[in-house]
Amino acid sequence: MSADIFLWLTQDGVTNGAIYALLALALLLVFAVTRVIFVPQGEFITFAGLSLALLEAGRTPGTLYILVFGGLAAAAIETFDALRGRAWRRLPRVAALYIALPVAVALLVAWAAPRKFDQWVQVLLVLAMVVPLGPIVYRIAYQPLANASVLVLFIVSMAVHYVLTGLSLVFFGGEGLRSRPFSEAKFKLGVVDISAQSLLVVGASVVLIIALWLLFEHTLYGKALRATAMNRVGARLVGIPTVLTGHLSFLLASFIGAVSGILIAPITTLYYDTGFLIGLKGFVGAILGGMGSYPLAAVGSVAVGLLESFSSFWASAFKEVIVFTMIIPVLAWLSLRSRHLEEEEE
Amino acid sequence: MNPANAALRRHWALLAFVAFLLAAPFLLSEFYVTLMNYIGLATLVTLGLVLLTGVAGLMSFGQQAFVGIGAYATAVLTTVYGGSPWLGLAAGLALTGLVALGLGLITVRLSGHYLPISTIAWGISVYFVFGNLEVLGRYNGLGGVPALSLFGWTVDTGRKSYALIWIAALAALLAARNLLDSRAGRAVRALRFRATMAESFGVDTAQLKLVIFLYAALLASLSGWLYAHFVRFVSPGAFNVNIGIEYLFMAVVGGASQVWGAVIGASLLTLLREWLKDILPKFFEQSGNYELIVFGLLMLPLLHHARDGLMPVFARLAPHRRAAPAPSAAAPALALRARPAAGEALLELTEVRKNFGGLAAVQRLSFDMRSGEILALIGPNGAGKSTVFNLVTGVLPADGGEIRFRGERIDALPARRIARRGIARTFQHVNLVGSMPVLENVALGAHLRGAKGSMAAMLRLDRLEERRLLQEAARQLERVGLAAHLADAAANLPLGQQRVVEIARALAADPVLLLLDEPAAGLRLQEKQALAGLLRGLRAEGMSILLVEHDMDFVMGLVDRLVVMDFGEKIAEGLPRAIQSDPAVIEAYLGGIA
Numbered sequence: 001m002s003a004d005i006f007l008w009l010t011q012d013g014v015t016n017g018a019i020y021a022l023l024a025l026a027l028l029l030v031f032a033v034t035r036v037i038f039v040p041q042g043e044f045i046t047f048a049g050l051s052l053a054l055l056e057a058g059r060t061p062g063t064l065y066i067l068v069f070g071g072l073a074a075a076a077i078e079t080f081d082a083l084r085g086r087a088w089r090r091l092p093r094v095a096a097l098y099i100a101l102p103v104a105v106a107l108l109v110a111w112a113a114p115r116k117f118d119q120w121v122q123v124l125l126v127l128a129m130v131v132p133l134g135p136i137v138y139r140i141a142y143q144p145l146a147n148a149s150v151l152v153l154f155i156v157s158m159a160v161h162y163v164l165t166g167l168s169l170v171f172f173g174g175e176g177l178r179s180r181p182f183s184e185a186k187f188k189l190g191v192v193d194i195s196a197q198s199l200l201v202v203g204a205s206v207v208l209i210i211a212l213w214l215l216f217e218h219t220l221y222g223k224a225l226r227a228t229a230m231n232r233v234g235a236r237l238v239g240i241p242t243v244l245t246g247h248l249s250f251l252l253a254s255f256i257g258a259v260s261g262i263l264i265a266p267i268t269t270l271y272y273d274t275g276f277l278i279g280l281k282g283f284v285g286a287i288l289g290g291m292g293s294y295p296l297a298a299v300g301s302v303a304v305g306l307l308e309s310f311s312s313f314w315a316s317a318f319k320e321v322i323v324f325t326m327i328i329p330v331l332a333w334l335s336l337r338s339r340h341l342e343e344e345e346e
Numbered sequence: 347m348n349p350a351n352a353a354l355r356r357h358w359a360l361l362a363f364v365a366f367l368l369a370a371p372f373l374l375s376e377f378y379v380t381l382m383n384y385i386g387l388a389t390l391v392t393l394g395l396v397l398l399t400g401v402a403g404l405m406s407f408g409q410q411a412f413v414g415i416g417a418y419a420t421a422v423l424t425t426v427y428g429g430s431p432w433l434g435l436a437a438g439l440a441l442t443g444l445v446a447l448g449l450g451l452i453t454v455r456l457s458g459h460y461l462p463i464s465t466i467a468w469g470i471s472v473y474f475v476f477g478n479l480e481v482l483g484r485y486n487g488l489g490g491v492p493a494l495s496l497f498g499w500t501v502d503t504g505r506k507s508y509a510l511i512w513i514a515a516l517a518a519l520l521a522a523r524n525l526l527d528s529r530a531g532r533a534v535r536a537l538r539f540r541a542t543m544a545e546s547f548g549v550d551t552a553q554l555k556l557v558i559f560l561y562a563a564l565l566a567s568l569s570g571w572l573y574a575h576f577v578r579f580v581s582p583g584a585f586n587v588n589i590g591i592e593y594l595f596m597a598v599v600g601g602a603s604q605v606w607g608a609v610i611g612a613s614l615l616t617l618l619r620e621w622l623k624d625i626l627p628k629f630f631e632q633s634g635n636y637e638l639i640v641f642g643l644l645m646l647p648l649l650h651h652a653r654d655g656l657m658p659v660f661a662r663l664a665p666h667r668r669a670a671p672a673p674s675a676a677a678p679a680l681a682l683r684a685r686p687a688a689g690e691a692l693l694e695l696t697e698v699r700k701n702f703g704g705l706a707a708v709q710r711l712s713f714d715m716r717s718g719e720i721l722a723l724i725g726p727n728g729a730g731k732s733t734v735f736n737l738v739t740g741v742l743p744a745d746g747g748e749i750r751f752r753g754e755r756i757d758a759l760p761a762r763r764i765a766r767r768g769i770a771r772t773f774q775h776v777n778l779v780g781s782m783p784v785l786e787n788v789a790l791g792a793h794l795r796g797a798k799g800s801m802a803a804m805l806r807l808d809r810l811e812e813r814r815l816l817q818e819a820a821r822q823l824e825r826v827g828l829a830a831h832l833a834d835a836a837a838n839l840p841l842g843q844q845r846v847v848e849i850a851r852a853l854a855a856d857p858v859l860l861l862l863d864e865p866a867a868g869l870r871l872q873e874k875q876a877l878a879g880l881l882r883g884l885r886a887e888g889m890s891i892l893l894v895e896h897d898m899d900f901v902m903g904l905v906d907r908l909v910v911m912d913f914g915e916k917i918a919e920g921l922p923r924a925i926q927s928d929p930a931v932i933e934a935y936l937g938g939i940a
Binding site: 031037039140141144145148150151152154155156158159160161162163164165166167169170174276277280283284287291317318320321324325327328331332334335 | 399403405407449451452453455456459460462463464466467468470471474475478587588591594595598630634635636637638639640641642643645646649650653
């Protein structure tokens with residue numbers, strides 16, 4: 001292998017790895033706070049990436065239907081709960097959050113889509129469509145089960161994954177799409193061309209990771225999330241509601257999923273079900289890092305990116321096999337270290 | 347009522363099911379026979395998941411990979427190498443066994459959330475391996491798989507395959523039912539919520555999980571072999587990740603904790619998928635697997651409102667109450683352990699230490715105990731008494747010091763090896779399998795007094811031993827005064843009686859040393875007196891008892907000696923009368939006011 005191929009593969013691997021790192025952080029966060037293994041994170045990537053590509057083509061993305069119908073479903077559940085508990089005063093808030101907001105976003109997108117605004121406007125539209133889906137999904141699928149076991153929540157995740165993948169097929173169809181790169185520029189660094197797109201991806205990931213860290217360290221909401229992650233019962237005893245931390249962590253997850261989708265859309269052709277595999281690579285990264293430490297998860301994710309890029313050079317057909325088999329030696333190592341007896345709570 | 351009649355009444359749901367299976371190929375059209383074949387194939391896989399997920403608490407989304415290994419093994423051997431399908435079966439099972447053993451060794455110890463994620467990951471890996479290997483026909487798959495032939499009878503139609511598939515499925519269902527209703531099965535049912543307790547009675551939980559994982563994988567592989575010779579064609583699409591998720595959905599829909607839930611889940615989802623494939627394309631322009639949405643949407647309310655699946659609904663339709671396992675007097679009693687002579691050194695703790703982070707729970711604790719003695723370990727809350735129990739029984743490893751039992755060091759041994767030497771315990775927080783009858787909970791205590799494994803249980807070769815174990819359990823329950831509650835689910839007893847069940851379970855282990863953690867808590871006065879009488883009776887038989895208890899009236903009138911702990915240290919040791927007037931003890935309990 002020549003040096004420039006090596007450097008090119010490294011650049012490719014680090015770029016993808018940066019996206020996996022973002023995803024791994026979101027997955028760890030959601031797991032720590034809600035004990036949900038959030039497999040459907042991948043669908044947010046798909047929704048965002050495909051929506052961006054469609055907006056660029058001047059077409060109206062089906063995501064807005066998912067948003068509006070999801071909002072209506074969540075509103076129906078909320079209203080039912082509110083009526084049963086005679087909590088009438090909750091109703092206006094429910095209507096605003098779950099009906100008015102999604103409908104307004106949908107109308108805005110429908111108006112803007114054929115007008116082909118600047119790329120950064122389109123990015124904002126995509127975020128406006130995809131980010132609210134996180135709390136909506138939490139409200140519909142997970143909130144009723146906040147105290148269920150990890151395994152039950154895992155099955156819920158698979159059910160949600162099924163619904164969202166099916167909807168993705170309905171609204172995006174089977175065609176693969178790729179969005180325009182944010183920049184075509186290239187910089188010469190020694191023998192290798194560094195693309196501005198790669199720099200943008202890595203830069204955005206790093207900025208987001210720092211922003212998340214600041215959020216956790218310095219804001220009240222961040223502290224509430226950290227407290228819940230450390231001790232759920234204790235956090236509830238001091239008045240941090242589970243529902244709030246659940247919504248917050250899912251909001252962050254859908255935001256990170258959407259950003260990842262926007263970043264990856266110009267470098268990978270996305271199909272309606274591609275996000276699932278991308279999201280799982282975030283999990284592989286998190287597991288490589290031991291499924292507990294944020295910095296190690298980031299390192300693990302970059303390792304996944306590099307492994308993927310180099311194996312696509314040597315054995316491209318077996319790229320996925322190699323990446324997903326990687327977790328087995330890591331699990332073996334974790335298994336050797338553990339002496340703890342696993343036991344569920346009844 | 348004569349016994350045949352009783353059996354008929356008890357098993358009528360099963361008999362009706364078998365009658366339906368026998369009649370089906372003569373009544374149903376080819377299309378529905380084919381559908382029934384798919385249900386049978388899915389039942390095999392789902393049954394494995396019921397044992398794995400619903401009973402043992404290990405979740406797998408990767409069973410389709412084992413189905414694929416079974417299918418591809420026989421397809422390659424028969425089409426590429428011209429081998430016999432039976433060789434294909436052997437190769438498929440062997441390969442699946444090897445892969446499952448490797449994966450199981452790594453992952454079942456981790457359990458929790460690692461197992462399901464890693465099953466998804468290897469499911470994806472295996473799918474891409476199928477799709478990219480030249481010898482497996484890449485994404486086109488392998489066609490021309492030959493039909494099976496049995497003694498000249500060629501299984502070349504859907505109806506003939508039906509017979510083979512359902513014989514296999516029924517055999518697997520009965521084997522699984524037999525397994526759960528046995529010594530090994532009781533241990534399996536304790537895995538999910540009560541692993542620590544099971545280890546304390548000698549169950550090797552890691553090994554047992556591995557056995558269940560292997561059994562589930564082999565069932566999946568068998569299903570794959572039957573599939574390959576029924577469809578006569580294999581391609582990667584039949585083994586993608588979604589299929590694995592659907593098998594798990596089937597287990598959940600049916601009711602993951604019961605064997606027959608596998609049939610119900612497999613039937614409902616297979617029929618539903620077929621029906622959806624018929625009607626959904628009418629709503630959408632393109633083709634695609636839109637049934638995903640419906641499946642997902644159906645799972646959510648089920649998980650929210652009926653987590654036990656639909657099996658309980660069906661169970662109500664067919665009120666088939668399992669007869670409480672009845673002990674019969676005919677079986678010879680189990681052998682008893684040789685007991686040490688009274689006064690022999692039994693348990694010695696020397697400078698034992700245990701820290702939890704910065705908290706020194708037990709500090710340089712030393713005391714010893716002689717055979718035939720009742721010793722109480724007392725002290726204020728948080729003094730470290732229960733930690734001492736956990737150190738002696740191997741539930742926690744000691745950080746330093748020595749623990750000897752009958753002269754041999756036991757501080758480095760795991761709980762199940764210590765149990766084998768004759769130490770049995772009760773738990774401060776009641777540790778019973780709530781859904782299991784009291785009798786079987788107690789029989790779990792006698793685990794080490796039986797030897798028949800899962801294979802013998804599946805084939806019903808364990809019945810004599812099983813009767814002896816249940817009889818012993820009934821005898822111990824009678825001894826502690828709970829003979830009236832043998833068939834009740836343990837969770838339905840009041841807490842005080844559950845503690846007594848714990849004592850009966852420990853006694854069923856035929857221990858030399860009995861460790862009782864707050865046995866009198868939650869008992870009424872008369873029950874306490876009965877308990878004290880029981881313990882005196884045990885001492886008279888040569889049993890040694892170490893107990894933690896807060897009720898001083900109970901303790902002082904019963905025990906031979908006391909060890910008093912405070913903040914992890916021993917502050918006094920001696921006869922009851924001396925302890926009651928010991929200034930250090932009074933200081934610890936009353937804060938020096940007296």
